[in-house]
Amino acid sequence: MPLFLSTQDAGFEADFAALLGMKREEAEDVDQAVATIIADVRARGDGAVLELTARFDRLALTADKLAFSKAEIAAEIAKVTPEDRAALELAAARIRAYHERQRPSDLLWTDETGATLGWRFTPIPAAGLYVPGGLATYPSSVLMNAIPAQVAGVKRLVIACPTPGGVVNPLVLLAAELAGVVTVYRMGGAQAIAALAYGTETVQAVDKITGPGNAYVAAAKRRVFGRVGIDMIAGPSEILVIADRDNDPDWIALDLLSQAEHDESAQSILITDDAAFGRAVAAAVERRLETLERRAIAGASWAAHGAVIVVRDLDEAAVLSNRIAPEHLELCVAEPEKLAEKTTEAGAIFLGSWTPEAIGDYVGGPNHVLPTARSARFSSGLSVLDFMKRTTLARMTPEALAAIGPAAERLAISESLQAHGLSVRARLDRLNG
Amino acid sequence: MPLFLSTQDAGFEADFAALLGMKREEAEDVDQAVATIIADVRARGDGAVLELTARFDRLALTADKLAFSKAEIAAEIAKVTPEDRAALELAAARIRAYHERQRPSDLLWTDETGATLGWRFTPIPAAGLYVPGGLATYPSSVLMNAIPAQVAGVKRLVIACPTPGGVVNPLVLLAAELAGVVTVYRMGGAQAIAALAYGTETVQAVDKITGPGNAYVAAAKRRVFGRVGIDMIAGPSEILVIADRDNDPDWIALDLLSQAEHDESAQSILITDDAAFGRAVAAAVERRLETLERRAIAGASWAAHGAVIVVRDLDEAAVLSNRIAPEHLELCVAEPEKLAEKTTEAGAIFLGSWTPEAIGDYVGGPNHVLPTARSARFSSGLSVLDFMKRTTLARMTPEALAAIGPAAERLAISESLQAHGLSVRARLDRLNG
Incomplete structure (x- = not known):
């Protein structure tokens, strides 16, 4: 059985911190x-x-x-x-x-x-x-x-x-x-x-x-x-689904399982503002698991790393989501765009119940190479920019050098980099005489 | 004395390869x-x-x-x-x-x-x-x-x-x-x-x-x-100056020394299409060195890692420049923008004789945190993007899912990821009845 938490539980903060800190993969020392x-x-x-x-x-x-x-x-x-x-x-x-x-x-x-x-x-x-x-x-x-x-x-x-x-x-x-x-x-x-x-x-x-x-x-x-x-060194895959009660528990269960089936180290988390809905999804996961070819893998992932978290409201969901900083984030709520404004830390966001994460793995268009293990706080999925580099360009005129060169010279001297200053001064001297 | 090479020398390719492969810094094992x-x-x-x-x-x-x-x-x-x-x-x-x-x-x-x-x-x-x-x-x-x-x-x-x-x-x-x-x-x-x-x-x-x-x-x-x-792990600083004979050798000498004074591991290279100009710059470097406060550092860098390379023409200079992929590239030639179109591998380019590299260190505007050790082939200087991350967004409608969902399902099946396919299929089935 996966973890079942509520933000109203006394021990929630400790349990959630443990979930965040969970080490899902032992690095083989090769x-x-x-x-x-x-x-x-x-x-x-x-x-x-x-x-x-x-x-x-x-x-x-x-x-x-x-x-x-x-x-x-x-x-x-x-x-x-x-x-x-x-x-x-x-x-x-x-x-x-x-x-x-x-x-x-x-x-x-x-x-x-x-x-x-x-x-x-x-x-x-x-x-x-x-x-x-x-x-x-x-x-x-x-x-x-x-x-x-x-x-x-x-x-x-x-x-x-x-x-x-x-x-x-x-x-x-x-x-x-x-x-x-x-x-x-x-x-x-x-x-x-x-x-x-x-x-x-x-x-x-x-x-x-x-x-x-x-x-x-x-x-x-x-x-x-x-x-x-x-590129990045990718860790095991992960999904966070934020869903309200107006969802088919079976759809959400399949979305959670589509991460879990990747790998025993994968992680699937549901956050919902309705405890009964959370239980319904967990039950649907168990039903679907029985029929999956990869049930051994998906079941092990769900049991070891899965979690259902019940929150008071969607604002609280967004706060937890940002602490998790998930690779994939599904927002199966009435106004997903509105919630997405608050969920700033995520590799990819899937808006609304008609956007299963699997669409993004294949045919949506956005890249499926995404930051894992909370690195969506500071890094992004693969993009065209990862295959380009930027060269900065600068061209001074004599007038431009006259305007800003003295400040460069002064800063060079303050940093004890004399030749830096002289390379500017030699040119300024030419201008001045 | 620094290395003095000409592309017309019989042994040039081997000497240039040795220059490229030169290990300038012993990594301390800490x-x-x-x-x-x-x-x-x-x-x-x-x-x-x-x-x-x-x-x-x-x-x-x-x-x-x-x-x-x-x-x-x-x-x-x-x-x-x-x-x-x-x-x-x-x-x-x-x-x-x-x-x-x-x-x-x-x-x-x-x-x-x-x-x-x-x-x-x-x-x-x-x-x-x-x-x-x-x-x-x-x-x-x-x-x-x-x-x-x-x-x-x-x-x-x-x-x-x-x-x-x-x-x-x-x-x-x-x-x-x-x-x-x-x-x-x-x-x-x-x-x-x-x-x-x-x-x-x-x-x-x-x-x-x-x-x-x-x-x-x-x-x-x-x-x-x-x-x-x-950010990147920066190596010792380096500059490549490409200069024709219509330059003051003293200016170019100071530009070379403004890298050399950073560190004994720094590297300063001049490429010119005029051997006499190359010798004049080398002589100017020696003269300036005598007067520098940091002459011990700058002199050691210039002697151990400095080089003057004489080329047939500026096209050849561009080819060598791209193999060096310098952190800083100064183009002190009549038409620097034209040459810059060919020097694609560089962290920062300084166009024309009035743009000493030191301007870029302080007041030019572009960043001075730049890729070293030939990494300008695949990476860029520090920028605003290094402090942001990109989240991809996708929202399907039922119609969009009907249009592209079946392809996702098929690819999921071909990759043996059954739950991925089912998460799409469950939604498509709802649409179909």
């Missing part, structure tokens, strides 16, 4: 193993990648087979059913349309001194996307990572995806094609991250690596950070 | 010491912070003295000369004017299915700014970190600054006041980062920590990342 693998790939390049692929993926490759050929990709994509292809194409089109609106604007202006100031956005030259193999291979994640990069204008976009025993998900290759990926490498784990960050004879190094992965991949991404950019 | 300090602050709160402050900063404080009082701040600020105050106020006003243009826009639209989509930016609730004590206390860095946070709308902005022996730079406190900082704590090192990330009895935890610091501070920021947001 850092030393990963350090060894990265050093091996840096030292031996392709040789190391091929050897590790043979060992971990039971796949004997030669360097020229590390990337899928065009013919291999075409053959795999041919296996996709027309219905699956249509669904993936709809998702790609909607994700692209949403992300195209995120393209930033350059700006350049001249201020009152005559100085020209501004900035310019340019795409990151090359990006690598990690796609897990096996069970957690999600074609939707390929779209969610690759389309923002494509919209940003990244010139070279590659994928690394392990293919244990040589098996690949055809939908992953189709998603890659729809998103403009130029090369798909059959490699995974820390060795793939190392190859993307440092390059090998066959793999050209990239500038940024994004995408989910297991503990080895996460540790490798942390280690190569700085050499290349990385 | 990670274990930092882990212990963080654990201590988490366990003992104020007690640990005060004990460590007494030990490292030779300063015996009580918890109620951890933050400067208003009277103490006023007394320190009264020591600032009118000229220094005016310079700092000019800098603050210009930095604020630049960053106010970075405020992002919210967007909400309705698409052809009737779905409402968009996003919303909100400020990070609380931010902590680390300000080093001692020699490297730069009031300009306080402005560069705090003003973007203030413009973003961060409600609670605090500073942690060690005050060895109780000494503080009055300009730092004035800069804090100008930038809307609410509290300045007398604490530094890993203990300050831990206190900001986890909170103590006296220090309220923040959501993001930015600002420069020594090896202990950098290691602590890495460790608390995830619990709070952090």
Whole structure:
């Protein structure tokens, strides 16, 4: 049974603090193993990648087979059913349309001194996307990572995806094609991250690596950070649903279960202002659990990390929501926009009962790579900006330098940075004589 | 003597690659010491912070003295000369004017299915700014970190600054006041980062920590990342100047030295299409070095990491510049805007001979916290966006769900996420009868 709390309980604050502080995932300590693998790939390049692929993926490759050929990709994509292809194409089109609106604007202006100031956005030259193999291979994640990069204008976009025993998900290759990926490498784990960050004879190094992965991949991404950019290190998924009594308990139960089924570490929380409704949802969860293929996973998540919290009113719900800072927030209330003004800390908000979170995982348009573990307080989901960088621009005229240079010189002197001051002074002296 | 290369030399590619790969800083391994300090602050709160402050900063404080009082701040600020105050106020006003243009826009639209989509930016609730004590206390860095946070709308902005022996730079406190900082704590090192990330009895935890610091501070920021947001881990400063012969060699020499004087690990590189001009700049550097207060530091940096590279033409200069991806790039050429179109990889570009980099450090307006160590390929300088986060918004209507829900259901099934599909199907079934 999940936690059942009420803000009117005497012990609520302590119970809620414990819920917030709950550690849902034990980080596997693989850092030393990963350090060894990265050093091996840096030292031996392709040789190391091929050897590790043979060992971990039971796949004997030669360097020229590390990337899928065009013919291999075409053959795999041919296996996709027309219905699956249509669904993936709809998702790609909607994700692209949403992300195209995120393209930033350059700006350049001249201020009152005559100085020209501004900035310019340019795409990151090359990006690598990690796609897990096996069970957690999600074609939707390929779209969610690759389309923002494509919209940003990244010139070279590659994928690394392990293919244990040589098996690949055809939908992953189709998603890659729809998103403009130029090369798909059959490699995974820390060795793939190392190859993307440092390059090998066959793999050209990239500038940024994004995408989910297991503990080895996460540790490798942390280690190569700085050499290349990385996206966030994602934790287990989570949802908070705020629902009033005017909802079908079964719909809300399914929304909670659609997070719980991801992973035993996932977390689903319901906040409601009606205790009877909360109990009805909990009962509906139990009924639906019996029928789910993934009931072992979803049931374990719900029992260990699930919670139903009864509040006095929706204002109180918003306060708790901001303390949770959920990855996904569903507002199944009469005036969701009004409540959303108060729920400022959330990765993605789903407004109204007709917007199940699963829509956002696939076809809504917004990105499904979102901040977890309360990091929505300070970070955002993946976007086009994650594949661009901003260069600031400044141009002084002699007049502008005359106007603001003396202040720069004075501050440089106050910071004991003499040459800074002199580089301005030498120019001012030319103006003055 | 610095490296003197020409792209026409037989060994150029190898020499240039060595320059790019040069390790300028040995990372001090303080990670274990930092882990212990963080654990201590988490366990003992104020007690640990005060004990460590007494030990490292030779300063015996009580918890109620951890933050400067208003009277103490006023007394320190009264020591600032009118000229220094005016310079700092000019800098603050210009930095604020630049960053106010970075405020992002919210967007909400309705698409052809009737779905409402968009996003919303909100400020990070609380931010902590680390300000080093001692020699490297730069009031300009306080402005560069705090003003973007203030413009973003961060409600609670605090500073942690060690005050060895109780000494503080009055300009730092004035800069804090100008930038809307609410509290300045007398604490530094890993203990300050831990206190900001986890909170103590006296220090309220923040959501993001930015600002420069020594090896202990950098290691602590890495460790608390995830619990709070952090900015980049900055490396030693660097400048690349691309200059043609129509420049005063002395100006360019001073620009190179204004990076070199920061730190023995700093790097200054000149690329020119005129070998004689390159030699003239190198000679000017030697002349200026003799007169500099910080000649030991600047001379060591120039000798160990400096370089003059002679190229055939400016196109070749742009190619090399993009491989270097410098933090600061000065374009002292006849048509700097034209060249800037090709130099896509740079943190900040200074256009034309009248724009010494030092202007950007203080009063230009753009931020001086910029990506180092080739990370301008994939990251950007500090901005207002670093103190905000974006929440995506989606609202389906029954019609919108009918239009795109079946595709979501199909993709959910293809990913074996049954509850995801059911959460959509339950709603579609209601529509269908």
